Amino acid sequence: MNTTTAPGKRNLIKNKRCCCICVWITSAILGLGLLFLILGLTVFKAKRPVTKINSVGLSDLDVSLDLARLRVVLNVTLDIGVSVENPNRVGFRYTNSTAYLRYRGNDVGEVPIGAGRIGARDTRALNLTLTVMADRLLSNSDLYTDALSGTLPFQTYIRMEGKVKILFSIHVVTYTTCDLEIDVLNRTISNQKCRYRTKL
Structure with missing residues (x-):
């Protein structure tokens, strides 16, 4: 029985991993951006000297x-x-x-x-x-x-x-x-x- 993964299947798995990594990176960036925005509008909101x-x-x-x-x-x-x-x-x-x-x-x-x-x-x-x-x-x-x-x-x-x-x-x-x-x-x-x- 041949257990070798077909090239097409390997590419599909690789593409899924890349998509997951991109989703995680994008989510992290959006999360940090939202955090900075909330801090900027609340704790660090600019006040008038x-x-x-x-x-x-x-x-x-x-x-x-x-x-x-x-x-x-x-x-x-x-x-x-x-x-x-x-x-x-x-x-x-x-x-x-x-x-x-x-x-x-x-x-x-x-x-x-x-x-x-x-x-x-x-x-x-x-x-x-x-x-x-x-x-x-x-x-x-x-x-x-x-x-x-x-x-x-x-x-x-x-x-x-x-x-x-x-x-x-x-x-x-x-x-x-x-x-x-x-x-x-x-x-x-x-x-x-x-x-x-x-x-x-």
Whole structure:
């Protein structure tokens, strides 16, 4: 009795084995893909980093009126305490940014914020000093009126841009704006109101 397997039958068995192996590999890849997708949408879902202004202090204020020329010479320096919270389970890398000091919609002071990284579920504190560039205020017609009224309206604006990398990089931009008034006579900050926004 001849027990030798026919060539056609051997090829059929070989093809079945190849099909089984392909099915197993495909199933494993799909399973891993589904697992990563579930983790990406739940545990590792990208969350928005939040930038907050914790404190604003007036470290220097010098106001002098030139009544003859109806001009104001103004020097203002603000110390700002900022915190950036990263609620993600992975690090947040941010690029070079800038904090601005604005007077009635015009940029009158700025300070750079160097690029960096905030670890998973970590918070970084930034201490910034914003100084008014006096030459940018000379042509502003509202300054004289505001100085005489005793109240100077300013706004701080910080925009930070970066990436959160989970399964792929997610672009994130955070915005922080604080409206505040400087009481010239009392040399204090009043009516401070801050707003925060993050965009994925």
